[in-house]
Amino acid sequence: MRLRDFKLKRIDTYIIKKFLGSFVFFLMGIIMIVIVFDITEKFDKLMVPELTYKEIIFDYYISFIPYFISIFASLFTFIAVIFFTSKLADNSEIIAMLSSGLSFDRLMLPYGISAAIIAISMFVLNAYIIPPANKKRLEFDYTYINKSKKVEYARNVQLEVEPGVFAYFDQYNNLSRMGYRFSIERFDGKTLVSRLTANSIKHDTLYNWTIIDYIVRDFDGMYENITSGTRKDTTLMFVPSDFLIQEGDCETMTNPELTSHIKRQKERGIGNIQSFEIEYHRRIANLFSFFILTVIGVSLSSYKKKGGMGLNIGIGLGLSFSYILFMTITSSFAVSGLVSPMIASWVPNILYTFIAIYLYRIAPR
Secondary structure: OOHHHHOOOHHHHHHHHHHHHHHHHHHHHHHHHHHHHHHHHOHHHHOOOOOOHHHHHHHHHHHHHHHHHHHHHHHHHHHHHHHHHHHHHHOOHHHHHHHOOOOHHHHHHHHHHHHHHHHHHHHHHHHHHHHHHHHHHHHHHHHHHOHHHOOOEEEEEEEEEEOOEEEEEEEEEOOOOEEEEEEEEEEEOOEEEEEEEEEEEEEOOOOEEEEEEEEEEEEEOOEEEEEEEEEEEEEOOOOHHHOOOOOOHHHHOOHHHHHHHHHHHHHOOOOOOHHHHHHHHHHHHHHHHHHHHHHHHHHHHOOOOOOHHHHHHHHHHHHHHHHHHHHHHHHHHHHOOOOOHHHHHHHHHHHHHHHHHHHHHHOOO
16 A cells, blocks of 8 residues: 555545534544433432532533543444445445545555544543543442442551561551551561561551551561550651552553552452552553444445344344443453463453454455
């Protein structure tokens, strides 16, 4: 294909406008339906004296809309492609385009541009804009709707505070901000040089903690020096959110925050970070899903079928739902530790890339 073939023509702008218009139309339509159902389901929890309509709209639903868009954008990209292209095929417009000398490869250009616009827009939303909105949405949800989902307790917490320094809680209660049966050990290489044990510890602000009823044992070869006290203010470089991991916490972090959090948690030896790694890789893998599903959609719906547009949409919905289901299954494998988060995020794209290539090659020219 020559370089001058990539110059946009009137037919290209027509397809791009129809593609993006269909995408926005379907997405906005389903969002309105989902909001109505959501209000109906949560009506009794939203209609309480302490909540104003302003809080419901701006603290919850304005944040809920971009979250919903991020989840189903790839699905509705696919539906938009299937719907719009099937309409072109039924009206014999695609036959006319190909008969005029336009190649099928060249026909894909405006579709590719449209997919790129959606993909880049969704990546920026997912990586930088939606996470702060998710913080407000989840805070509202934990406060008024799903109070029981908020994680306020942790048991058997062990983490590396800094190189060679390890902390341990038997249990921690975030409501009282108290940890119980606390210990902190300092090592020089593999040699234990100091160990502090305490009945309890209280989190004050940021990295400030108060240790209560403690004993410190300092080791120097065969000698041991013991000191004790009732109260000690200290700085420890961790906060409760490092080990109180909530469902959806990964969705409240921008990409730089997510990268920093994963690195920090790995260095401290804290587990349960699979969901954060999955979220990180999912955001990148999602970029390519828009192109893959667009190619599949065009290949399936670019020619007339006896079943008409309904058959195309049915096949398209089946494929798109199987794609989402496959992503959910692989993600669950990653959470359980059976596969790495990167593999779980990319396997669906790899498999459906082969499907896209096959369908593209057999599409009528």
